[in-house]
Amino acid sequence: MFRESPAATGTTVAAIPHEADSLTGLCTRAHLHKVLAGAFAHRRPGHAYPALLALDLDGFKAINDSTGIVTGDGVLARVAGRILIAVPGEATVARIGGDEFAVLLPDGHVAEGVAARLFELIGRPYAVNGHAVTLSVSIGVALAPQHGEDADALLRAANTALHRAETGGRNHWVVFEPWMQARASARQSLEIDLRAAISLNRVELRSAVAIEQFEVHYQPQVSLAERRLQGFEALARWRHPERGMVGPDQFIPIAEETGLIGLLGNWVLHTACRAAAAWPTPRHGAPLQVAVNVSPLQLRDRHALIESIAQALGESGLAAPRLEIEITESALIGDSRATLQAIKALGVTLSLDDFGTGYSSLSHLAHYPFDRLKIDRCFIRDLPNGGLAEGRVPARAKWMIQAIASLGSGLDMSTVAEGVETELQAQQALEAGVTDMQGYLIARPTPEDDLPPLIQRLDA
Numbered sequence: 422m423f424r425e426s427p428a429a430t431g432t433t434v435a436a437i438p439h440e441a442d443s444l445t446g447l448c449t450r451a452h453l454h455k456v457l458a459g460a461f462a463h464r465r466p467g468h469a470y471p472a473l474l475a476l477d478l479d480g481f482k483a484i485n486d487s488t489g490i491v492t493g494d495g496v497l498a499r500v501a502g503r504i505l506i507a508v509p510g511e512a513t514v515a516r517i518g519g520d521e522f523a524v525l526l527p528d529g530h531v532a533e534g535v536a537a538r539l540f541e542l543i544g545r546p547y548a549v550n551g552h553a554v555t556l557s558v559s560i561g562v563a564l565a566p567q568h569g570e571d572a573d574a575l576l577r578a579a580n581t582a583l584h585r586a587e588t589g590g591r592n593h594w595v596v597f598e599p600w601m602q603a604r605a606s607a608r609q610s611l612e613i614d615l616r617a618a619i620s621l622n623r624v625e626l627r628s629a630v631a632i633e634q635f636e637v638h639y640q641p642q643v644s645l646a647e648r649r650l651q652g653f654e655a656l657a658r659w660r661h662p663e664r665g666m667v668g669p670d671q672f673i674p675i676a677e678e679t680g681l682i683g684l685l686g687n688w689v690l691h692t693a694c695r696a697a698a699a700w701p702t703p704r705h706g707a708p709l710q711v712a713v714n715v716s717p718l719q720l721r722d723r724h725a726l727i728e729s730i731a732q733a734l735g736e737s738g739l740a741a742p743r744l745e746i747e748i749t750e751s752a753l754i755g756d757s758r759a760t761l762q763a764i765k766a767l768g769v770t771l772s773l774d775d776f777g778t779g780y781s782s783l784s785h786l787a788h789y790p791f792d793r794l795k796i797d798r799c800f801i802r803d804l805p806n807g808g809l810a811e812g813r814v815p816a817r818a819k820w821m822i823q824a825i826a827s828l829g830s831g832l833d834m835s836t837v838a839e840g841v842e843t844e845l846q847a848q849q850a851l852e853a854g855v856t857d858m859q860g861y862l863i864a865r866p867t868p869e870d871d872l873p874p875l876i877q878r879l880d881a
């Protein structure tokens with residue numbers, strides 16, 4: 422066991438007088454900068470180089486929300502105390518943000534050992550004000566001089582490694598590597614372009630008018646047995662003047678992180694409803710539906726989302742059941758049930774996207790008002806492809822699809838096989854009991870102007 426002080430009483434560097442963080446007694450960000458700059462300026466030839474560790478607590482906000490700020494503060498003070506226990510005496514420890522800390526080690530050789538120890542100590546359970554709390558930490562490690570030859574560069578490298586640790590599933594530590602900087606810069610320049618493109622269109626993004634650089638493409642969904650056209654999924658596209666076509670997998674996450682997803686999602690919704698209202702009714706079957714992806718972040722602002730859906734329906738005149746709202750499985754963590762019920766109350770169709778890849782438990786399905794399950798592409802991709810030496814994965818994929826299809830049918834939901842590329846996959850999905858499909862076998866996502874001949878072909 423280790424002894425734990427309720428709050429840290431000071432930092433380990435006493436040489437430079439400084440303002441302490443009042444909650445933890447650790448150094449402030451400004452002081453850390455000073456010490457780090459000094460470590461570079463006064464390093465004697467032949468002596469060790471410093472290392473910097475950037476720490477961010479995982480899921481701290483949830484602890485604050487569920488146990489209250491007083492307990493949250495208590496946890497932060499305990500974390501500070503444990504950091505001081507884990508680091509060597511000559512280290513400088515700072516709190517640089519709400520739940521962010523940094524450790525400066527004058528001798529970088531020990532950095533990885535310290536990171537491992539911090540990770541282990543911070544991860545042990547806490548008891549604060551009668552609450553049992555567990556948390557984990559993500560850590561980015563940067564070593565001088567190879568990762569940064571001055572204070573700013575080393576700080577940047579540690580933060581880049583931290584970001585990598587967090588996007589790679591949190592709860593671990595990562596040592597900086599140069600490719601991370603390249604990727605972070607590429608992402609940053611994409612973010613700058615996305616902000617520029619969205620602010621260029623800011624006013625128009627509230628409606629369904631055509632805007633510069635962004636488009637919506639539509640991919641058909643058909644029934645598996647009769648190949649009857651049911652509707653299209655709307656997929657956002659960004660046609661950048663220099664970069665060319667940028668895929669939503671690249672720009673949607675940035676739009677989410679930067680708070681731009683609300684505007685963009687609203688525009689896709691309005692545009693898709695307006696397009697669908699003009700589609701002809703097929704000769705066979707019901708009026709065509711349009712499926713629109715909604716980000717988990719849009720779900721958080723329930724009123725804005727409901728208003729946006731109601732407006733898009735009202736302005737386009739599209740009948741509510743013809744609009745399908747797709748929500749990814751990972752959005753089901755947290756309190757999304759009331760929001761989904763409010764969406765459903767508008768009369769629209771609700772589907773659960775990328776099923777089988779997120780974190781939702783099966784029990785969710787019984788409690789959420791979904792009409793449709795979209796079976797993630799990875800299951801379809803793994804199906805037997807007719808080769809001679811098929812292993813266990815294809816056999817399992819087929820069982821998984823069969824189980825999901827029967828779950829859907831028992832719960833009165835239709836099921837869509839996503840990413841069907843071959844006749845063999847379609848046939849196996851049909852045999853497994855899946856009702857519908859979407860994929861390159863039928864058609865790729867298609868610009869709005871090219872839809873009439875596609876509708877004609879599929880409705881023949």
Ligand code: C2E
Nearest residue numbers: 656657668669670673689714715716840841842859860861
């Ligand atoms: P998703 O909702 O699962 O959309 C299906 C994705 O699978 C699309 O990728 C589609 O082009 C691709 N796909 C369809 N059939 C096949 C196939 O046979 N083979 C292969 N390899 N791929 C196929 P896309 O258009 O790149 O979109 C990626 C993801 O970006 C979407 O996944 C969706 O989660 C997200 N997204 C797209 N548009 C929007 C949007 O307007 N709002 C939000 N929030 N997310 C969007």
Ligand code: MG
Nearest residue numbers: 654714747774
């Ligand atoms: Mg989708």
Ligand code: MG
Nearest residue numbers: 774775795839
């Ligand atoms: Mg999907």
